[in-house]
Amino acid sequence: MSEITAVTQENSAPPHPLKEFWKYFSENKGAVVGLYVILIAVFLAVFADYIAPHNPFDQYRDALLQPPSWMAGGSSKFFLGTDDVGRDILSRLIYGARLSLFVGVIVVTLSLAAGIVFGVTAGYFGGIYEILIMRFMDIILALPSLLMALAIVAILGPSLQNAILSIAVVVLPHYVRLTRASILSEKNKDYVTASRVCGSGPFRMMFAVLLPNCMAPLIVQATLGFSTAILDAAALGFLGMGAQPPTPEWGAMLANALQFVQRAWWVVTFPGLAILITVLAFNLAGDGLRDALDPKMKR
Amino acid sequence: MVQFFFRRFFHVFPAFIGVTLLTFSLIHLIPGDPVELRAGERGIDPARHAEIKAEMGLDKPLYIQYFRYISNVFKGDLGKSYVTKKPIIEEFFTLFPATLELSFCAMIFAALFGLPAGIIAGVKRGTPFDHTIMAVSLTGYSMPIFWWGLLMILFFSVFLGWTPVSGRLSALYWIEPDTGFMLIDTLMSDEPGAFKSALSHLILPSIVLGTIPLAVIARMTRSSMLEVLKEDYVRTAKAKGLSDRRVILVHALRNAMIPVITVIGLQTGVLLAGAILTETIFAWPGVGKWILESISRRDYPAIQGGILIIATLIIFVNLGVDVLYGIINPRIRYTS
Numbered sequence: 001m002s003e004i005t006a007v008t009q010e011n012s013a014p015p016h017p018l019k020e021f022w023k024y025f026s027e028n029k030g031a032v033v034g035l036y037v038i039l040i041a042v043f044l045a046v047f048a049d050y051i052a053p054h055n056p057f058d059q060y061r062d063a064l065l066q067p068p069s070w071m072a073g074g075s076s077k078f079f080l081g082t083d084d085v086g087r088d089i090l091s092r093l094i095y096g097a098r099l100s101l102f103v104g105v106i107v108v109t110l111s112l113a114a115g116i117v118f119g120v121t122a123g124y125f126g127g128i129y130e131i132l133i134m135r136f137m138d139i140i141l142a143l144p145s146l147l148m149a150l151a152i153v154a155i156l157g158p159s160l161q162n163a164i165l166s167i168a169v170v171v172l173p174h175y176v177r178l179t180r181a182s183i184l185s186e187k188n189k190d191y192v193t194a195s196r197v198c199g200s201g202p203f204r205m206m207f208a209v210l211l212p213n214c215m216a217p218l219i220v221q222a223t224l225g226f227s228t229a230i231l232d233a234a235a236l237g238f239l240g241m242g243a244q245p246p247t248p249e250w251g252a253m254l255a256n257a258l259q260f261v262q263r264a265w266w267v268v269t270f271p272g273l274a275i276l277i278t279v280l281a282f283n284l285a286g287d288g289l290r291d292a293l294d295p296k297m298k299r
Numbered sequence: 300m301v302q303f304f305f306r307r308f309f310h311v312f313p314a315f316i317g318v319t320l321l322t323f324s325l326i327h328l329i330p331g332d333p334v335e336l337r338a339g340e341r342g343i344d345p346a347r348h349a350e351i352k353a354e355m356g357l358d359k360p361l362y363i364q365y366f367r368y369i370s371n372v373f374k375g376d377l378g379k380s381y382v383t384k385k386p387i388i389e390e391f392f393t394l395f396p397a398t399l400e401l402s403f404c405a406m407i408f409a410a411l412f413g414l415p416a417g418i419i420a421g422v423k424r425g426t427p428f429d430h431t432i433m434a435v436s437l438t439g440y441s442m443p444i445f446w447w448g449l450l451m452i453l454f455f456s457v458f459l460g461w462t463p464v465s466g467r468l469s470a471l472y473w474i475e476p477d478t479g480f481m482l483i484d485t486l487m488s489d490e491p492g493a494f495k496s497a498l499s500h501l502i503l504p505s506i507v508l509g510t511i512p513l514a515v516i517a518r519m520t521r522s523s524m525l526e527v528l529k530e531d532y533v534r535t536a537k538a539k540g541l542s543d544r545r546v547i548l549v550h551a552l553r554n555a556m557i558p559v560i561t562v563i564g565l566q567t568g569v570l571l572a573g574a575i576l577t578e579t580i581f582a583w584p585g586v587g588k589w590i591l592e593s594i595s596r597r598d599y600p601a602i603q604g605g606i607l608i609i610a611t612l613i614i615f616v617n618l619g620v621d622v623l624y625g626i627i628n629p630r631i632r633y634t635s
Binding site for chain 1 (some may be wrong): 313314317318320321322325328330343352434438440441442443445447449450452453457486568569570571573576579580591595597599600602603606609610613614617
């Protein structure tokens with residue numbers, strides 16, 4: 001008898017939110033793999049100085065286009081081979097992780113922050129202000145993201161900084177729309193009315209009362225936003241409109257790869273593989289987060 | 300229905316005006332003086348400077364400049380390219396068929412593989428087959444397509460030697476552009492083998508450009524299929540004793556297709572953005588490559604005009620999708 005009460009009592013206590021989150025998140029094997037890949041990428045990015053076997057800019061003139069170490073003609077000095085000016089590809093990829101994650105962090109931070117401000121105020125105040133903001137977002141959405149980013153880069157000039165800025169502008173509408181939609185669905189709930197009755201001012205209402213309850217979809221979108229940011233930045237780098245050589249950016253590393261397609265497959269293969277794996281990891285983790293954070297999905 | 304159409308149409312108008320405002324401000328946002336930019340490094344004397352400024356209409360107040368710009372746009376005058384001195388609209392529409400042909404083939408490829416994959420994954424939910432399709436499509440969705448294109452060239456053109464590396468047609472043939480669509484032009488010409496050459500040039504770029512839409516269509520079809528298979532009418536159809544095949548292909552699929560058609564329509568923007576990358580890799584002479592070249596040449600009227608036309612096309616395609624959606628799904632027509 002006493003045993004049974006003990007069990008029911010244990011079950012009735014709500015689990016810690018993080019514990020509950022992890023329970024749902026870990027059910028999705030792909031998401032867990034994605035998370036591990038992200039953690040590895042972060043580790044590589046942070047400790048690139050210690051992990052990378054060579055300096056990413058050093059040109060070994062006696063080892064141009066050397067194949068990976070396991071192939072005939074390769075040496076253990078350059079595990080993934082060297083590029084056309086003799087730089088170690090592995091080291092460049094490791095430093096590239098730093099750049100790509102940096103791009104992801106900055107783009108997501110900028111667009112999330114601006115998106116929240118515009119979305120919350122649009123949803124909360126409504127009226128002509130809301131219409132203006134939402135119409136403006138529709139215009140940005142009417143253009144293909146890469147074209148819009150290219151247009152902005154065309155104005156500002158090609159550089160990694162401007163690429164980051166332009167991608168942040170391009171992805172902004174997603175955050176604004178998402179925030180506004182959640183605000184609209186929360187706005188008329190009882191707890192909000194209660195808070196208003198207690199005398200909360202508009203600022204407090206928007207950012208302390210409403211916003212925390214709208215965070216779940218934003219967290220998911222932000223995770224998926226990393227993959228968009230990394231992919232778009234790489235595309236801009238590839239087109240010569242993003243990071244400029246000799247920066248070890250994954251997309252820029254592929255910019256001249258076309259001419260080596262016939263002679264040196266490793267120059268073409270590895271940077272793209274790095275992009276694919278990282279983007280896939282963020283997409284997997286984002287899917288898992290959506291399942292774990294969306295109460296409707298919980299069984 | 301007519302009322303529905305007009306309501307949607309008026310929704311489109313502000314977006315169009317917004318895009319013209321955007322492309323109009325493009326030229327004013329460029330740092331530096333547009334006249335000096337055009338004069339280049341040689342510099343320019345003040346009298347000539349003022350003259351060109353007046354010629355370009357830059358001495359008028361902004362709102363007059365805008366009204367002049369938009370009235371020219373409605374007349375179909377988007378200015379002339381700084382580089383080739385030809386009208387933008389002419390340049391664009393000479394190259395556009397190449398992009399359209401490529402996008403069309405990419406879409407056919409995406410739908411041809413994406414729809415069956417999504418249907419099977421939805422019907423066989425939870426099986427290894429479903430997991431494989433979903434894993435592959437998520438990979439396709441995460442694909443940097445410029446790298447994917449390079450890999451395809453590496454494998455199919457360099458390693459196997461099956462397909463040509465770039466361009467639209469082998470240099471052995473010369474086809475007078477008639478429709479601008481190489482497949483049609485070569486088919487109508489009497490050059491034997493030209494059609495085959497055009498087709499073989501199209502295969503790789505279409506696969507590369509179609510990869511992301513393929514992934515999106517497969518995922519969308521699957522989730523839409525799952526939704527529909529839960530419905531009562533599917534259970535009724537099964538209870539009537541219809542074969543699985545008939546239930547899935549006739550009863551479920553027709554309803555599952557509604558959201559999928561929307562998604563296919565909305566991929567137009569993705570295709571046009573992807574065309575910039577795909578055309579660059581495969582040296583495909585279309586508008587994507589042209590816009591990129593205009594950007595690196597700082598040919599601002601071309602950039603401005605190109606963006607305006609593309610955005611307008613997308614807006615109208617989206618309108619078309621909306622209207623189509625209303626036609627196949629009457630519920631949409633009467634609500635909202």
